[in-house]
Amino acid sequence: MSTSTLKKLLVHTYMTLFTLPIIAMIIWYFLAATMNFTTGQFSIDNFSFFTEPVEYAGVKLPLIWPIVLNTLVYSFLIVLIEVCISVPTAYAFSRLDFKGRVSAMKFLFLMRSFPGITLIIATFFILVQMNLVNTYTGVLLVAVTGSLPGRVYIMKGFFDEVPWDIEWAAMVDGCTRYRAFKKVLVPFVLPGIGAISVFSFLGAYGEWFLFKLLIFNDDMLTLAGYLSKLVTKEDQIMNYGLITAIGLFYTLPIILFYIFTQKIFMKVNLGGAKQV
Amino acid sequence: MITLRNIVKEYDGKQDSGRAVDGLNLEINKGEFVALLGPSGCGKTTTLMMLAGLLKPTSGEILFNGKLVNHVEPKDRNIGMVFQSYALYPHLSVRDNIAFPLRERKIPKQEAYERAKETSKILQIDHLLDRKPSQLSGGQQQRVAMARALSKNPEILLLDEPMSNLDARLKLDVRDEIRKIQRNLGVTTIIVTHDQEEALAISDRVAILNGGQIQQYAPPHELFNHPVNLFVASFLGNPPMNLVQGELREMNGNQVVVTEGFEYLLPADRRLDKAHMGKSVKFGIRPHDIAICSPTDHQRIKMKVDLVEHLGSGKLVKVIDPLGKLDTMIRLLTGNEAEIESGDEVYIKFKENKFHLFDMNDNGRNLLQYK
Amino acid sequence: MDHTTVQPIYKKPFKKKMYPYFFIMPFAALVLVFFVLPAIATIAMSFTDLNASMKPKFVGLQNFTRVFSDYNLPAILWNTAIFSILSLSVSLLFALIISIATQYFLKGKITAVIYRVLWLIPSIIPAVVYVTFWKYIFDPTEGGLINRILLQLGVESDPVSWFSKAAMGIVILATVVSTISGGMILLSAAINSIPEDLYKAARVDGASEKSVIMKIILPTLKWPLMYITISELIGFVSSYFFIMLLTNGGPMRDTTTLSLYAYQQAFNLKYYGYGAAVSLIVVIISFILTLLFLRLFDFDQMIKPSRIED
Numbered sequence: 008m009s010t011s012t013l014k015k016l017l018v019h020t021y022m023t024l025f026t027l028p029i030i031a032m033i034i035w036y037f038l039a040a041t042m043n044f045t046t047g048q049f050s051i052d053n054f055s056f057f058t059e060p061v062e063y064a065g066v067k068l069p070l071i072w073p074i075v076l077n078t079l080v081y082s083f084l085i086v087l088i089e090v091c092i093s094v095p096t097a098y099a100f101s102r103l104d105f106k107g108r109v110s111a112m113k114f115l116f117l118m119r120s121f122p123g124i125t126l127i128i129a130t131f132f133i134l135v136q137m138n139l140v141n142t143y144t145g146v147l148l149v150a151v152t153g154s155l156p157g158r159v160y161i162m163k164g165f166f167d168e169v170p171w172d173i174e175w176a177a178m179v180d181g182c183t184r185y186r187a188f189k190k191v192l193v194p195f196v197l198p199g200i201g202a203i204s205v206f207s208f209l210g211a212y213g214e215w216f217l218f219k220l221l222i223f224n225d226d227m228l229t230l231a232g233y234l235s236k237l238v239t240k241e242d243q244i245m246n247y248g249l250i251t252a253i254g255l256f257y258t259l260p261i262i263l264f265y266i267f268t269q270k271i272f273m274k275v276n277l278g279g280a281k282q283v
Numbered sequence: 284m285i286t287l288r289n290i291v292k293e294y295d296g297k298q299d300s301g302r303a304v305d306g307l308n309l310e311i312n313k314g315e316f317v318a319l320l321g322p323s324g325c326g327k328t329t330t331l332m333m334l335a336g337l338l339k340p341t342s343g344e345i346l347f348n349g350k351l352v353n354h355v356e357p358k359d360r361n362i363g364m365v366f367q368s369y370a371l372y373p374h375l376s377v378r379d380n381i382a383f384p385l386r387e388r389k390i391p392k393q394e395a396y397e398r399a400k401e402t403s404k405i406l407q408i409d410h411l412l413d414r415k416p417s418q419l420s421g422g423q424q425q426r427v428a429m430a431r432a433l434s435k436n437p438e439i440l441l442l443d444e445p446m447s448n449l450d451a452r453l454k455l456d457v458r459d460e461i462r463k464i465q466r467n468l469g470v471t472t473i474i475v476t477h478d479q480e481e482a483l484a485i486s487d488r489v490a491i492l493n494g495g496q497i498q499q500y501a502p503p504h505e506l507f508n509h510p511v512n513l514f515v516a517s518f519l520g521n522p523p524m525n526l527v528q529g530e531l532r533e534m535n536g537n538q539v540v541v542t543e544g545f546e547y548l549l550p551a552d553r554r555l556d557k558a559h560m561g562k563s564v565k566f567g568i569r570p571h572d573i574a575i576c577s578p579t580d581h582q583r584i585k586m587k588v589d590l591v592e593h594l595g596s597g598k599l600v601k602v603i604d605p606l607g608k609l610d611t612m613i614r615l616l617t618g619n620e621a622e623i624e625s626g627d628e629v630y631i632k633f634k635e636n637k638f639h640l641f642d643m644n645d646n647g648r649n650l651l652q653y654k
Numbered sequence: 655m656d657h658t659t660v661q662p663i664y665k666k667p668f669k670k671k672m673y674p675y676f677f678i679m680p681f682a683a684l685v686l687v688f689f690v691l692p693a694i695a696t697i698a699m700s701f702t703d704l705n706a707s708m709k710p711k712f713v714g715l716q717n718f719t720r721v722f723s724d725y726n727l728p729a730i731l732w733n734t735a736i737f738s739i740l741s742l743s744v745s746l747l748f749a750l751i752i753s754i755a756t757q758y759f760l761k762g763k764i765t766a767v768i769y770r771v772l773w774l775i776p777s778i779i780p781a782v783v784y785v786t787f788w789k790y791i792f793d794p795t796e797g798g799l800i801n802r803i804l805l806q807l808g809v810e811s812d813p814v815s816w817f818s819k820a821a822m823g824i825v826i827l828a829t830v831v832s833t834i835s836g837g838m839i840l841l842s843a844a845i846n847s848i849p850e851d852l853y854k855a856a857r858v859d860g861a862s863e864k865s866v867i868m869k870i871i872l873p874t875l876k877w878p879l880m881y882i883t884i885s886e887l888i889g890f891v892s893s894y895f896f897i898m899l900l901t902n903g904g905p906m907r908d909t910t911t912l913s914l915y916a917y918q919q920a921f922n923l924k925y926y927g928y929g930a931a932v933s934l935i936v937v938i939i940s941f942i943l944t945l946l947f948l949r950l951f952d953f954d955q956m957i958k959p960s961r962i963e964d
Contacts, residue, residue, distance in 0.1 A: 014863070018759045022769050025752065028831065029772050032787045035799075039790065092680045099677035104960040106671075111678070113948070118689060120885060120944045122892035125913060125937045128920045128930050129695035130688060152688035155681060171961045172370035175337050178357040178962060179364040179441075180431070181387030184673075194374040213780035216895055220921065234782040238789070239899055247790050247797070254783035265778050269771055339963045 039251040053252035063246050066236055069226045078229040085211035086204050088151050089158050097162030098188055119156040146217045154210055158203045165199030230257045284471050285311040290343035292329050303329040305495035314469045318482035321492035327475045331441055336360050363432030367444040369424045371416035377427050378412040384435040402434040422453050442474040458485055479519055491515050513647025516567050525613045527566045531559055540566050544609025545584045555650055565641040572637035573615035576630050583630040590625055699930035706924035717931035734911040738890040745830045749837030757845040776832040785899040788828040792816035818905045825909050829896045837882040844878045884947040892940045912936050
């Protein structure tokens with residue numbers, strides 16, 4: 008055996024070893040959801056949450072379908088809001104001149120790195136003052152503010168890449184700057200908009216903390232908050248079959264989606280750290 | 284038609300340090316084809332951008348048909364523009380690209396498409412209308428860019444290095460075609476280029492820019508034969524003009540240019556004002572204005588051949604002073620029939636009245652203005 | 655024509671000056687209300703005794719003197735430091751190993767893509783789902799994976815309560831596995847940008863794999879590593895989501911970090927003023943780290959002026 012195949016084999020062995028926990032994790036989710044580990048038999052009992060409300064060891068939760076609807080509505084709303092705010096903002100930061108632009112950019116950059124979560128206590132009280140606790144509006148506003156700096160930063164990278172020639176051409180061809188933005192620049196950065204939409208969606212889809220903190224009605228939860236009720240119980244006695252069954256139902260769509268869009272993940276994270 | 288008066292452009296409001304354009308004056312007639320030519324950073328693109336309205340002059344006036352347009356938006360100037368990168372809209376088909384300026388003028392879709400088709404026929408790209416820009420070759424993209432610029436019948440056509448991304452052979456075809464279309468449509472056209480051959484071949488008048496100012500603005504042959512200063516003389520021409528440092532002197536009633544390697548007697552009809560005597564000058568002569576002569580000729584100079592390059596159409600001969608006193612190499616062009624090899628000793632002669640004298644104390648102004 | 659008047663220096667009309675602000679207005683408003691305002695409020699609250707009674711009184715520096723005499727503080731600071739430093743170093747190390755393996759040894763191979771895709775999964779799937787796996791592995795009853803294996807092998811006769819014995823280890827492990835991918839992506843990209851010729855030249859010179867890694871790859875990774883170090887450190891110091899889901903700071907306060915402690919003081923015990931004071935410490939630490947982070951960047955190259963003048 009040549010040294011180079013030996014080397015490859017070595018690398019593969021190590022990599023497989025490292026990756027084993029993840030493979031094990033994936034397999035476990037499927038097994039735990041569909042198998043009774045004590046009897047070793049397959050069953051679909053765990054999936055009864057499709058038809059009846061979940062009740063386990065003192066935790067009573069509503070039927071899952073309204074929760075699914077909440078999740079989808081919440082996630083798509085977040086995507087819509089984040090795109091609608093981050094695209095114009097990024098455009099202005101990238102391509103317009105205005106007083107305070109440099110300091111605003113510095114502030115944006117500071118915000119992107121600064122963990123807003125450290126300010127959660129005060130944020131909570133501001134929501135109390137605005138009567139927005141236990142409303143979707145409150146969760147939406149806090150969630151959007153937290154993730155916007157990152158989205159704006161990524162979008163700005165995409166706008167920076169648009170050649171000035173294109174915008175000049177649009178201006179000469181009869182556009183105002185706003186028309187050029189709408190008719191030429193936005194189509195140009197469409198891949199970027201797609202990318203931040205994916206990120207926004209995943210962020211919103213997995214959001215559980217803000218729901219735990221700000222939403223008190225169980226029927227207003229999204230799937231993440233719903234599951235977190237089952238995962239973080241005081242007594243630590245877990246019904247893995249039920250949790251993984253719901254978890255599988257919850258995660259499988261995005262995993263499939265991820266496999267088709269995985270190239271975006273590699274690209275956009277790069278965009279965010281280009282000047283490193 | 285177009286008048287630029289004392290145009291100054293400073294970037295970032297910084298005084299003097301960043302003057303891209305510094306007191307530029309230019310007059311362009313209707314239907315004229317004018318080239319802005321100069322080295323990079325000379326302010327030619329900035330000038331074009333100001334004509335387009337994409338940049339605003341810091342001071343000075345831009346007039347179209349006698350109307351001040353300094354603050355008129357690009358969209359209201361009725362200009363067409365072709366960019367170096369062509370700047371086609373990648374998400375639109377060729378048809379929509381060409382129709383874009385029309386659609387922005389609220390012309391109904393049907394009519395816009397019809398006019399786009401007409402324009403595309405002029406440029407022979409009507410078979411490409413349904414393609415996306417990414418499916419076109421460089422030459423085709425260039426045509427689409429031209430079509431887009433012309434589809435709205437602009438009063439002024441601005442071309443920013445439109446041919447610099449084409450290969451050499453295609454460039455010649457496109458050049459001729461642009462000239463032909465421009466003549467047929469009679470549209471006032473301004474081209475920015477760094478390629479002097481292109482500028483001289485295509486335009487009615489050429490403005491040579493340097494340091495944000497116009498050095499000379501004249502028809503091509505005049506620029507070439509009567510450069511007003513050292514910059515224009517040395518910038519134009521390939522191979523470049525020979526320039527030899529010398530001094531003007533009065534000797535036995537004759538005016539003479541004295542250099543390290545030779546003395547050149549000014550002919551009687553080129554006598555200069557007495558005030559110029561004693562001045563430091565550059566003696567300039569183009570390579571094709573130097574001939575190899577017999578050892579008996581008047582005003583001959585003995586030289587040694589350093590190098591012979593075959594250009595195909597002729598030979599470029601580089602000669603040096605055999606005594607080593609003159610440290611400038613002199614280039615001259617000969618026909619293919621001349622039998623010359625490096626190492627030969629030859630006599631050279633400057634063709635009559637083809638030389639220039641540039642005053643080194645006056646920014647290289649040409650002392651001999653043949654008019 | 656006789657234009658003797660000098661054209662005045664161009665001034666942007668007011669409407670055009672205001673125009674860009676319309677684009678950033680919604681963003682600016684959100685930032686003002688949900689970032690700037692909370693920052694100010696956090697500072698203000700930390701000087702009050704705001705609690706469940708909702709009648710705040712100004713108490714000066716009392717909260718801060720209390721923080722520094724809090725008998726929990728040494729342990730919590732220790733937890734925070736251990737959690738941040740161990741998570742950071744382990745995740746950096748693995749990100750480095752995986753990216754060198756996939757981008758250098760297995761460059762362009764389909765297996766490299768598979769490894770990368772798999773490694774990204776923990777950061778893609780929702781945290782709530784992700785933690786159940788670790789809960790299952792270390793479950794303190796005989797239903798847990800490790801306990802089951804140990805019982806079947808006969809190593810232990812009673813199920814081990816992993817979450818009381820090695821809580822911090824579990825928390826770090828779970829955190830690390832899901833953060834590796836972030837660093838991995840950046841490092842992979844950096845390695846990918848090394849021109850192939852450099853490797854070829856090294857091979858011609860007879861360089862060993864070790865010296866290729868030490869002399870070509872690692873120097874390229876200097877900046878990305880710095881970037882990842884600081885940005886992940888900021889995250890580890892301030893975020894407590896995994897800890898909350900896995901152990902909720904327990905057992906006792908074994909896995910309580912400073913930021914989780916602030917949260918618990920405020921939302922479990924309703925000592926809002928005191929919680930704000932504790933979180934202000936986290937804010938200050940994060941802020942210092944963020945500023946350090948910003949020092950690494952060249953702003954001027956990021957901000958280019960518009961090339962159209964309205």
